[in-house]
Amino acid sequence: MVDKNIEDVEEKVEEVEEVMESKQDDNVKEDEVRPEQAADYEKLQGELEKAKKEKEDLYERLLRLQAEYDNFKRRSQKEKQDARKYQSQDLVTELLPALDNFERALQAETTEHTASFVEGMLMIQRQLMDALTSQGVSTIETVGEKFDPNIHHAVMQVESEEYETDTVVEELQRGYLLKDKVIRPAMVKVNK
Structure with a gap:
């Protein structure tokens, strides 16, 4: 016009x-x-x-x-x-507490009577981890690694001659990644 x-x-x-x-x-x-x-x-x-x-x-x-x-x-x-x-992020977030409970249950002392039960729990845990891995979930490396505030959450500091400064000494709660995104940082003890 x-x-x-x-x-x-x-x-x-x-x-x-x-x-x-x-x-x-x-x-x-x-x-x-x-x-x-x-x-x-x-x-x-x-x-x-x-x-x-x-x-x-x-x-x-x-x-x-x-x-x-x-x-x-x-x-x-x-x-x-x-x-x-990241379509599976919500599901992964919901499953992490159950996975933590599996780990706690498996830390209990194994006896003759509970050996087959523990073996079954281990199989279920492996299946659950395999399913999560197929969706891109991986665990965050901790013990012996350099502390990284992006993937680690330091809740305690200790002094140890065994490790260098700012090195993760112990994992208190496992952390997880979904592809390249932190779903939950790992709770760790760090050497001063």
């Missing part, structure tokens, strides 16, 4: 310029050009400039809208990828 208006105004400007040129070609002095023609020419020039400015403004607005749309599209795709990548 703006382009059509610009074309119309440009045509009128050309007509007025042709009239003015024909007058000059006929050896007519500029002050002999009729005042209404000069006024029309000035008015048309103003309309032309206004239409060109409006076109530039609309073009800039279009570019901004296109950039915003591209950014929105990229953000949406990233959100979808993240949702697919």
